[in-house]
Amino acid sequence: MADVGVYNFSEDFKVTEDVKRDFEEHGFVILKGLLDKEEVSLIESAIKGPGFTENIYGDQEYGKKTDKVLWKHPGNDITGMLARSEKVAGITEQLLGGEVYHYHTKLMMKEGGRGARHVWHQDYGYWYWNGCLFPDMLTVFIPLDYCRKENSCLQLLRGSHKCGRIEHKPIGEQNGCDVDRVKEIMEVCPHQFMEMDPGDAIFFHCNIIHSSSDNDSDKRRWAFLTAFNKATNNPTKEHHHPQYTPLEKVPNSAIKTCKNFTDMTGKIFVDPARDLTYKGNFMNLNQS
Secondary structure, three states, X not given: OOOOXXXXXXXXXXXXXXXXXXXXXXXXXXXXXXOOHXXXXXXXXXXXXXXXXXXXXXXXXXOEEEEEEEEOXXXXXXXXXXXXXXXXXXXXXXXXXXXEEEEEEEEEEEOOOOEOOEEEEOHHHHHHHHOOOOOOEEEEEEEOOOEOHHHOOEEEEOOHHHHOOOOEEEEOOEEEEOHHHHHHHHOOOOEEEEOEOOOOEEEEEOOOOEEEOOEOOOXXXXXEEEEEEEHXXXXXXXXXOOOOOOOOOEOOOHHHHOOOOOOOOOOOEOOOOOOOOOOOHHHXXXXX
16 A cells, blocks of 8 residues: 555544545545554454444345444443544534534444455445535545455555546446446546554545455454545435534543443434335436
8 A cells, every 4th residue: 555645543633634635636635543452452352242233234245245233323331432522523513614513423344254245335435325525525434454455455546536426327236336437437546455454544535536346355354434525515415324414522531431332322223125215316317
């Protein structure tokens, strides 16, 4: 992985003009060591509890399956403290230039040997159809395992967010960017494998084109992803992600001091069978 846009996190980390410039130029920044080993361990302990495991679902895609858990609001448990922390939500506000709210958090649990690929896509390729009028959104991807090529690390096309929203089409069992357009963009936007360690974080723009492969290795690849939307970009449609809901940020220390690992009050887990827009307003539009 090229070292562009890569910074070491510390408690006195600031989003400087250089950091902001890298985000705007490349479509992402990586903060090495955003979570320390204790914080990674605490988050993993929480997500192995019944509050999360009973909400696991999996989409069968290309003959494989990735286990997922998705929720709408951060809540007051330890995972909510992570999403609401200054080093996640606060840095996001600095990168996007204004107040943000929690659009959703999800766990992506690609087990070794069966985790499914995700075709080239943009998050805004889906969120556009949810009534988000502007691409003032980003995702914070935090691996809980070593992410390498062999176990399906994140891949992206550096700088591809500048291409704007690309038309998405059904590709097998998923929706993804127009394949021919992606091939052309690959000629000018470097294809990078984002190999990261547990606790690192990548903050990436909602229009950056990204993908991941099948996990054919014997190593799992779990990741914690929180998506944010600017408060000024309130979706015009009700859907399975929330409209503007004020976010109360907490200090970074709240991750370690939080003792709530079991009370899921207020999170509202998404159930694909119940949440009719889960497959996306894009899909609903094309099926109507």
